[in-house]
Amino acid sequence: MTDEIAKPGLEGVIAGDTAVCCVDQGELLYRGYSISDLAGNVCFEEVAHLLLYGELPAKARLDSFRREVESYHGLPAAVVETIRAMPEAVPMMDVLRTAVSMAGHFDPVKGNTLDDLRRRSVWLMALTADVVAARYRLKNGKEPVAARPGMGHAERLLHMCHGRPADATSARLLDLTLVLYAEHEFNASTFTDRVIASTESDMVSAVVGAIGALKGPLHGGANEKAMELLSRFRDAAEASAWIADTLARKQKVVGFGHRVYKHGDHRAHILETQMRQLAAEKGRQDLVAIYDAIKNPMVTKEKPIYPNVDYPCGLTYYLLGLPLDLYTPLFVCSRITGWCAHYIEQSQNNRIYRPLSRYTGPARRPVPPITARA
Numbered sequence: 001m002t003d004e005i006a007k008p009g010l011e012g013v014i015a016g017d018t019a020v021c022c023v024d025q026g027e028l029l030y031r032g033y034s035i036s037d038l039a040g041n042v043c044f045e046e047v048a049h050l051l052l053y054g055e056l057p058a059k060a061r062l063d064s065f066r067r068e069v070e071s072y073h074g075l076p077a078a079v080v081e082t083i084r085a086m087p088e089a090v091p092m093m094d095v096l097r098t099a100v101s102m103a104g105h106f107d108p109v110k111g112n113t114l115d116d117l118r119r120r121s122v123w124l125m126a127l128t129a130d131v132v133a134a135r136y137r138l139k140n141g142k143e144p145v146a147a148r149p150g151m152g153h154a155e156r157l158l159h160m161c162h163g164r165p166a167d168a169t170s171a172r173l174l175d176l177t178l179v180l181y182a183e184h185e186f187n188a189s190t191f192t193d194r195v196i197a198s199t200e201s202d203m204v205s206a207v208v209g210a211i212g213a214l215k216g217p218l219h220g221g222a223n224e225k226a227m228e229l230l231s232r233f234r235d236a237a238e239a240s241a242w243i244a245d246t247l248a249r250k251q252k253v254v255g256f257g258h259r260v261y262k263h264g265d266h267r268a269h270i271l272e273t274q275m276r277q278l279a280a281e282k283g284r285q286d287l288v289a290i291y292d293a294i295k296n297p298m299v300t301k302e303k304p305i306y307p308n309v310d311y312p313c314g315l316t317y318y319l320l321g322l323p324l325d326l327y328t329p330l331f332v333c334s335r336i337t338g339w340c341a342h343y344i345e346q347s348q349n350n351r352i353y354r355p356l357s358r359y360t361g362p363a364r365r366p367v368p369p370i371t372a373r374a
C-alpha cells in the first residue's frame, strides 16, 4: 500500500523516453520535423519511413519503400472469409481488430530482428488498408479489389474501397489526414501498444490492443462522433441552440479538448483550412455554418476549449463522400505506423511497464467461514 497520491489518467507523468515524436511548445514534431512543415510537403509513405527508420527517404529509397508496401498487399483467403462471415452490424473497428488478429497467423515476416520488425510494420500498413477496403466492399455486396501498384498509399486505399480510380482531391486530402494522424507520442492507444510490447509480446498483439484503445470516443472514435454530431442539425441556428444548452449544462462536446494541447491543436488548424476549401468547392457552406456554430462559442467562452484534429476530420471525410464507419478505421491505417515505431523503440530498450496503484478498498480483515457470510 502507498500513501502517495495517484495521478488520474497519468496526467503530467512522463512514462518513458521516446525519439519518435514530441509536442514542443504546443507543436507536434515527428522525429524533429514540425507537422506544419510535413503536412502538404511530404506524402504518407515518407512519414511512415520517417517514423519506422528515423529519416525521411531520398527519392530512390521512397520508391523501394513503396514497392515494399505494395508487395505485402493481398489478404489470405481465410481472412477474407472471416470478414465475410461477420454480421453486417459489427462495427468496422471490431472487424479490423479481429481481422488483424487473425491475419497475424499468416504473418509473412519471420523473426524479430530490427529489420524483421520494420518489415512486419510495412506488412501491417498494407494489411490494415486491405482489411478496411475488403470489409467496406463486402458490406456493400461487392468482392474485394486487388491493390494496384504504382499509386500512393492513400490513392490505392480509395481505389480498393471504391473499385475505381480516386479523384485527385480525395487522394490528396486522405493522404493529408494520414500524415496528420500518423503519430502522437504516448497517447492512449500508443501507450497500450507499448505496454504490450514491454511484456515481450508480439507486434500483432500490441497492434490489436491499440486498435481496441483507439476505438473509444474519447480517442480515435471521436472523428465519427464529431460528424454524427454535425449531422444532427438541419442548420446553424439549431446547432447554436444545442451548443448554448450543452455549455449551460457543462457537458463535453466531442471533437474538442485535448490532454496535451490546451491552446489549440495545430493539426486541426491545418486540416480545417483544407476542409473549408473543400466545402466551398462542393457547395456545402451549410455544413461549415453548422461546424462554426458549434466551434465559435467553444473557442470564445471564458475558458476556451479548442477543436482537436477529429473535429475537422469528420467533416472532411464526409465531404469526400466517405461513409461514417470508415473514419476511425482510416485513423488506424495511419496510426499503425506510429504504433509500430513505438513497438520497435520499446522492444529495443525494454523494461516491463508495471506501475503501482493506490488501494481504496476495505482494510485488512479475516476471511469469514462461508456459513458466516451475508
Ligand SMILES: CC(C)(COP(=O)(O)OP(=O)(O)OC[C@H]1O[C@@H](n2cnc3c(N)ncnc32)[C@H](O)[C@@H]1OP(=O)(O)O)[C@@H](O)C(=O)NCCC(=O)NCCS
Binding pocket: 009, 217, 218, 219, 220, 222, 251, 252, 253, 254, 255, 256, 257, 258, 259, 260, 305, 308, 309, 310
Ligand atoms: C480529449 C479529452 C479526453 C482530454 O481529457 P482530459 O485531458 O482528461 O481533460 P479534462 O476532461 O480533465 O478536461 C479539462 C477541462 O476542460 C473541459 N473540457 C475538456 N474537453 C471538453 C470538451 N470536449 N467539451 C467541453 N469541455 C471540455 C472539462 O470540462 C474540464 O473543465 P473544468 O476544468 O472546468 O472541469 C477530453 O477533452 C474530451 O473528452 N474530449 C472530447 C472527446 C474527443 O474529442 N476526443 C478526441 C481527442 S483527440
